[in-house]
Amino acid sequence: MTWNRRHLLDIESLSTEELLTVLDTARGFKAVGNRAIKTVPALRGKTVINLFVEPSTRTRISFELAAQRLTADVINFNADTSSLKKGETLRDTARNLEAMNADIIIIRHSAAGAPHFLARFLQCSVVNAGDGAHEHPTQALLDVFTIREKKGRVEGLKVTVMGDILFSRVARSNIWALRKLGAQVTLCGPPTLVPRWFEQMGCRVCWDVTEALRDADVVNLLRIQHERQRQSMFPGVGEYRSQFGLDRARMEGLKPDVLIMHPGPINRGVEIDADTADGDRSVILEQVTNGLAVRMAVLYLVTGNDPGFVRN
Ligand code: CP
Numbered sequence: 001m002t003w004n005r006r007h008l009l010d011i012e013s014l015s016t017e018e019l020l021t022v023l024d025t026a027r028g029f030k031a032v033g034n035r036a037i038k039t040v041p042a043l044r045g046k047t048v049i050n051l052f053v054e055p056s057t058r059t060r061i062s063f064e065l066a067a068q069r070l071t072a073d074v075i076n077f078n079a080d081t082s083s084l085k086k087g088e089t090l091r092d093t094a095r096n097l098e099a100m101n102a103d104i105i106i107i108r109h110s111a112a113g114a115p116h117f118l119a120r121f122l123q124c125s126v127v128n129a130g131d132g133a134h135e136h137p138t139q140a141l142l143d144v145f146t147i148r149e150k151k152g153r154v155e156g157l158k159v160t161v162m163g164d165i166l167f168s169r170v171a172r173s174n175i176w177a178l179r180k181l182g183a184q185v186t187l188c189g190p191p192t193l194v195p196r197w198f199e200q201m202g203c204r205v206c207w208d209v210t211e212a213l214r215d216a217d218v219v220n221l222l223r224i225q226h227e228r229q230r231q232s233m234f235p236g237v238g239e240y241r242s243q244f245g246l247d248r249a250r251m252e253g254l255k256p257d258v259l260i261m262h263p264g265p266i267n268r269g270v271e272i273d274a275d276t277a278d279g280d281r282s283v284i285l286e287q288v289t290n291g292l293a294v295r296m297a298v299l300y301l302v303t304g305n306d307p308g309f310v311r312n
Pocket of ligand 1: 055056057058059060130136139263264265
């Protein structure tokens with residue numbers, strides 16, 4: 001087990017060994033979550049601040065609960081009622097939070113690179129909870145954790161990521177994590193949202209849905225990130241659904257043991273229909289459950305705890 005980092009800023013810079021350290025540590029914390037008493041004192045006396053400057057349901061609540069399970073004090077920063085609205089800079093806001101003895105600042109921001117920016121001048125740990133279209137490292141960690149738990153391995157699996165790849169931080173972090181762990185990654189969606197240059201990240205780009213889904217062991221669906229698109233990238237939602245939506249008919253062409261994943265929030269009836277989202281191949285809610293264990297592992301590791309301490 002190897003971990004010597006104060007921050008978790010991205011997946012790109014992690015080694016395969018570091019990735020596996022997070023996954024193994026998370027497995028120990030998942031077991032803790034199944035006990036009658038779900039809290040451990042690993043972060044007792046530490047202060048965690050959720051600095052979310054973009055909306056979130058899963059990531060923010062999961063980090064909050066993870067910090068509480070580790071017995072940390074946790075504060076949720078509300079951007080809408082903060083002094084950011086009065087013109088305070090992100091740098092000054094973060095330095096003021098650190099001045100209140102924050103040990104970890106977890107940041108979600110619409111600007112790519114915002115967590116890396118904070119890490120340059122803060123002494124406390126910085127954890128990236130999603131920065132623009134750049135990375136969403138804990139989402140990728142919980143995704144590969146779920147694949148490994150369900151399939152017993154990641155290496156050699158065929159994983160198709162389908163949807164709006166271009167504007168997706170989830171896609172980028174997943175590509176890095178899956179490639180480092182030895183999966184074969186296919187990207188599928190409209191050519192405007194899945195440009196050929198993603199092949200430089202070691203992926204196959206395939207615009208033919210039937211071909212992209214045929215041999216997949218895992219299908220990870222992404223929503224259209226309207227909030228980041230500055231122009232229309234395809235004719236309309238109906239067109240997208242008919243060309244790329246995963247429904248009962250398309251499910252019939254998939255392997256019987258395929259895993260259907262989605263980071264959420266899902267747009268039912270667009271990238272995935274209700275039957276598929278709630279069907280027996282879907283692990284969407286298990287991803288959410290695993291997110292808690294993964295985020296406990298990340299908070300535990302960035303504060304310098306012994307990676308070998310949490311055994312399964
Ligand atoms: N998957 C994800 O990041 O969801 P939230 O935006 O709700 O945090």
